[in-house]
Amino acid sequence: MKFWTDEEISFLQERWGLTSIRRIALKLGRSENAVKLKAQRLGLGDARTHYDGITLNQLSLVLNTHYSILKNWTKIYGFPAKTKVFALKDEVLVVTYKDFWKWAKENKHMLDFSRLERLSLGPEPIWVAEKRKADQIKKQYVPKPHNTPWSRTDDEKLKWMLNKFEYTYPRIAVELNRSQGAIKRRIYDLDLKARPIRLPNHIKYTKEEEDLIVDLLDKGYCFDVIATRMNKSALAVRGKAERMGYRFKNGVPYKLEKEVKAYG
Structure with a gap:
């Protein structure tokens, strides 16, 4: 029996969950079963719990979104999930917390943070609180x-x-x-004669109103909420946003840089 040195134990503890068992075994010159047994004796537990991220299956439960939807996001919307081997041969899709939050900031309109329990994905960036508030308000407009x-x-x-x-x-x-x-x-x-008052949709937008559209879109607010704040229709506000150079992909606003400078 080959005894484990302090250096080997430290390496195992540091790499557990970050490197596959097979690679750890090759690095230490030990069998995969020996590595698994030593990890068990050290109380390291499931390798996935030591990974600075989350599997796609676990994330689907946290976000209350079907796994297949998240998997499609990796193909269509650049969701940063990657294949990783935790054990011997089993491959799973995972995403680090750092990569998730970076992607989420750019695609916040695709996510409903009102359904995400606070801190369920670790420390949250500052912008998440405002987006969660926006999603809670949005429910009033469904x-x-x-x-x-x-x-x-x-x-x-x-x-x-x-x-x-x-x-x-x-x-x-x-x-x-x-x-x-x-x-x-x-x-x-009901054959009612009275009508709602007209909205000022044809009145020229002020610079403050244009800045408000940009600010609220960036924070993740939907057009219904933005329109209500501005006393305009949602369709009119979206039209203005498009004239300002915005386009939308799966509800996510992005700017066409050549058109942004020309809006007025």
């Missing part, structure tokens, strides 16, 4: 399905808001948790 029956209370609230002559379509839609299309249809079905 309308009921179009076929949801209208209650008498809903109808009375709709009539009251119309007769106040101070509410816009987006504001009424938020208050009743309905789409703007559903609001328009209900007004027609």
Whole structure:
């Protein structure tokens, strides 16, 4: 039996979870079974728990997102998952925490941080708190399905808001948790004469409003929320963003640099 030196034990402890068992064994000139047995006796546990990252399967559970979706992200959206061998032959997809947060910052619009428990992926960058807040607010703008029956209370609230002559379509839609299309249809079905007030969609945007669009998009806010803050329709604000040089891929905004300088 070949005794383990202090240097070999230190190497095993340092590389456990970072280097495959096979490579550790080759480096130490020992069998793979000998390395596994020594790691077990040292109480090192599962090699994956010593990796400064997370497997794609574990990440899918943390993000409450299907594994196949995350796997597709590696092919389509450059998600930085890599193949790694922890044990003898088993290969798994993993991502380091550092790579995950770097990618997440650039693609924050694809992630719903309201479903991510704080610190479940280690220390969080400063921007995550604002994005989590944006995702929590966004849930208020998810309308009921179009076929949801209208209650008498809903109808009375709709009539009251119309007769106040101070509410816009987006504001009424938020208050009743309905789409703007559903609001328009209900007004027609009830044969109501009053209408929501018009939005200032055709008024020229100020520099402060343009800066606000850029700032909120960068923080991960959706167009419904941005539009409500600006008292405009979401479609109008998105149109303005596109004229400012923004394009969108899977909901993620990015700028066409040649067009950014020309917007006005």
